[in-house]
Structure formats: C-alpha cells, structure tokens
Amino acid sequence: MPWTGRSYYEGVTLVALVSLLDLLVPAHCVRILGETHDEINDPARLLSADVKRHAQLLLKGLEDQHSHKRIMRDNSFFTQCGRADAQLRELSDTNLELHGIGKLAKSGDFFTSSKRRWLLKAINSGEKTALINLGGVRPKNSAYKDCTGLRESLLVQIPLIFDGPDGRPYIVMRNETQRLMQIVSGSWKMHDSYDVKPLPNLSGDLAKLVCALRSSWLSKLAPLSRWDGWSTVRSVLDRDFKILETNSKVDFSLFIHVLRCGLVTCRDWSPTLLDESSTTEGLVGELGCIMEPTGAVLVCFSILDYLMEYGIGRKFESATKHDKFSNYGEKLLHAFDCLGGLDAESCEGYYDYSNILAAGESETKAVLMGTSTFQESYECTVETPRIRYEVPQVYISMTPFYSTKVVDDPSGEYRQGSSKTVMLNEEFQLDDGSFVAGNGQYDQGIAQWLQNKASREHGAYVVGHGYIDFLDSEYKEGNSNNRSNLHELDESELQACKDGIEEFSTNSWRSERHTSLGNVVWAPKVKSIFVVRGKNKFYSNDKVVERMRENHCFMKTRFYRCQVMTGNRVIFDWKRTFGSIEVLQVVPSQSSGIDFEVDRKLHGFRRTSSAV
16 A cells, blocks of 8 residues: 555644643653563664655765766656755755554554644655656756756655665655645634545545535535635646646545644735745745635645556556446546536536445445435336226137237226236336336436435435334324315225335345345335345336235335436446446325226225224
8 A cells, every 4th residue: 555645644734743642641641661662662663764764865975966876866846846855955954753653554654743734654665666767857857847847746745765774665745634734724624535446446534525525614615616715726726637647557545634724814814835846926826825815724735645656556446346446537636626616517426425425335325326426327217007807708609719808997898807016017107297108118317217216315314114113104194175176095005015125125035135225215205115226137026016006005105217318327436336226116195097097996895894
C-alpha cells in the first residue's frame, strides 16, 4: 500500500491522538517507563540523524550537480525548479526528534517529528521505484509546461526519499493538515478532513462527504463549483491527474480539508505566507483552496496516494473489480466535478452513494429504488395477478366437439369451469397523465414513477415487520371511507396478503433471506407497501404473487420487473452493484377489482372468523 491515502490519513489522525496522550499520561508513568521508552526510540533517533544527513547530501548535490548522483536520482522529481529547496534546508538544519506512531499500512511504519510538523514513513521497493520514475517528468515536456506549472502542482510534496539504517526506503513529507493550519494561522478552525477516491473504488470518506454536502450545514451554502477559486483548482488538478496517468499511476486520492472562519468574516483575511506562496491570493486557487462567496468557509484539496504503478497485478485487479483503475484520472476529476454540484450531469451515483453505503445489506435494493440512479438507469414493466375461469363449450354439428374458453366472469356460462391465476400486463398511467401500453414492453417512465413514490424525499422509508400495522390500518381506513366500494376480506384473505408479502421478501431457492424484512417499504404518497428483491437467475418471484391471489388476497397488487437500460448492472463501487430487480406493490385500501367482484358474486363473503 502506498505511503499516502489511507495510511497517510490515519497517520495524521494518530498524530492528534498522540498529542492528546502526551497530556493524559502522568509524569511518574513516563519516568517508570523511561528505560523502555529509550529502547523503543533507538530506531527513531537513528532515523532522525539519517534525515538530516541525507537532506544535507541532497543539498550539496543540488549545488554542484555532479556529486551524490544516487540520492539526486531518487529525489529528482520534487527537487526540480527549486520546489523542495526550502523544505530541504529546514530538514538539513533541524533535528526532527522523531517518534514512532505505529505500523499503519502493510508497507511500513510511521514516525512523526516532535512538533508534528513532519511525517516519515517506510515504503516498499515498488513505491520507491514509482517515485524515482516520476523523476523522468520534465516540466517543459509535460502538461506542466514550465516551472510555474510544477510549483502549482497539488501533489503532496515528498522533499526527501532515502534508504534507512535498516535497509528500507523512507520518505519524508510535511503534515498537510498542520501545514494548512500554519498558513491560515488563528483565523480559521479545522472542521473536518476526507480521503476521497472515485467510484467504483471503495471510499467511505466519499460517502461521508457526500452526506455532509447533502444534509449538513454545508448543504445550506452555495454549491462548491460556485466558490472562489474553483476553476483554478480544477485546472491544476486536471493537469496533475494527466501527469499521473501518463506515468501509469493509479489509486491516488483527493485529501480534502474543510475549514470554518473563526471571525465574523474572513473575506478580507490574508494568509500567513510560507515558502509555498508568494502572493496573498496564493491560498485560494494556486494552493488548492476554494473560498465560500461570503468568506465563511475554505475547502482545500491536495493529492495523496500516487505511488501505485498500474502494472500487471493492478490491471488484473481492475478487471475483476469493474475497471476501477481504468481512466483513473478522468474518474477522479469527474468525482471532483460531482462534489462541486451533486445535481450535475451523470452525478446520480455520487448523489446516491451515501444512502447506499449507509443501508444495511437487506435494505440496499429498497434504498436503490428511491434513488435518482434508479430513475435514470432503469426501465420497468408492470403486471397484475387476476383469477380467470376456464369454462367448457359444446359445439353442435354433425359430430359434437368440446373446447374451452377463458373468461373473467363465468356466472353467465353453462358451467363455471375451473379457476386459474394468471399474470396480465397492465396499461399503466404515469404522473403526467400519459399511459404506457400494457404490451409487456419495458419503459423508463414506470421506473421514474416507482422512484418518485418510493423516495425518501416523498416520505417513503423501510418499515420491516411494521408493514403489518400499515396494512391493517390502511385496510380499515379504505373500507370506512369507501362505503360504495367495499372490499371486505375475511381473516384468511387478510392473512394471505400478509403471508405473501413476507414470502416475497424472504423467499430464496437456498433458504430464507432478509428475515428482518429490510426490503419492505411504506410509501405514504400512494399508500402502498413495496417489497424489493433482486432478480434471481433461475426463477422469478411472480409465482409468489400468483399464490397470493390464488389464496384470495384481494387487495390491489402489482408486480414490476425492472432492468438496467444500458449494460447488465449499475455500479456504485466494486462491492455494490445492482442488476435486475422485482418489486411487489400492495395497496391495502383498494380491492383487486374485477376478480374480487366476481368472487363475491359466485361465493359471497366467506367469513372464516372475525375480519380485522
């Protein structure tokens, strides 16, 4: 695992925790543990001396260009254009007094300087090679074009890489959070930070940030794309991403800091200038920050985790995980654009990702149906179950012969014949009043209707076993408010509806699933219970719907088959993908219509016990 990304992010977090522990551990405990403490820090003291010595060697090599060729080669990328000079001078003049803070990644240990200003990490040989290979990038022959372009880069700098006393390669970099806080001095307060990768990569911080942009205090501000400095930051990121992609780097991420102004307004505030900036405007734009129009918030971007080569192993991994590394720079720039405005074109997956990630395993498909992604990516067809009757017919001719016909109402026939439940395509009315022909064709309009009714924005939510209370109360209300259209059911008929809903929710060819009924949704906008299931390759749940009607569940019932319009699956991240789904809708307050009326005409109300 590269030094940056999650390991770097955890390192910064642990630095803060170590600072807190320094305050909490009593002095007498430190004295008691003093001898062990010294032993533990022997490697750290050796590394501290090595950092200083190698920084001095690198500075000498930069001065005469002919000595110390190996360390010059290893550090050739960030030493171009004098970009790392100031940091190297600090490292060559300072004893960092490193302290180990643990092994945070497979590739090596983390150390922090006594003032939390610097981080040092052991990396593996592949990561070292990746950094050395970046040294082949020359500003004038790349997207940077010149030294100004390189200095504006938002790659978190690595001013020094060297081989430690244990033979492992180590890299030294600034603590990005501490660096930003020093620039903004006391005017701003760090609110939060996020390590974000693009979909379909796994990125828990992406979901947290999207959730914040949708529902926290950030949602009340203008979209990020309207903040000062947005276009400048986007241009710099695009340039960096192209450099990394050209050099076969993948899995890099955006390290995002959110800072709030501690004053009434920070609109006219000027940053504490460091070596990285030569103008008071440097923080907004060139240093990767954007400012909210009223001057209340800063969001700053940098690039981490850029030492992974797109080699054979990563290509195989990408192929097995929905091409997560292909066109990686384009994917991350698209993620940046979507963070700028979640309602932007093709950003439905980012808008919905936080909801999908927050849902429990049994709830994900129910949540999916209420998302913009479902509305934009799916098409559906709708069917209704109906009891029909096969009645015999006799034709008299020279030789009498018999045949049968299927009718909805056999009451006027010579013989009533036998009943059979069938699934019929339904002509479906959309919200705009138009109709989808009942010919079995899939239509996106039906998916949009479902999404509208099952979305959280319209009050729909997962009810689990609580559906029973909604079914009972809506059934009673339907009968009390529609005396002219009663559909009174006896207890066995009501139970048939409840059993059918539960079977549709949990039925599986292997064993029962979703026993929590996390895929059962109450949608108040249409006073309906929806149950959402993935389509099994070997069978359909339409048989469950047929059995409901055969057992005389005479509530209005619909069965939807929904499929992805383009491709076989909708992909959020490589672990969360969705294919075809099946949906049951039950409207407790309405009867099934003609087959209920015919049943009552033929058999009357057959009360098995007191109806609810």
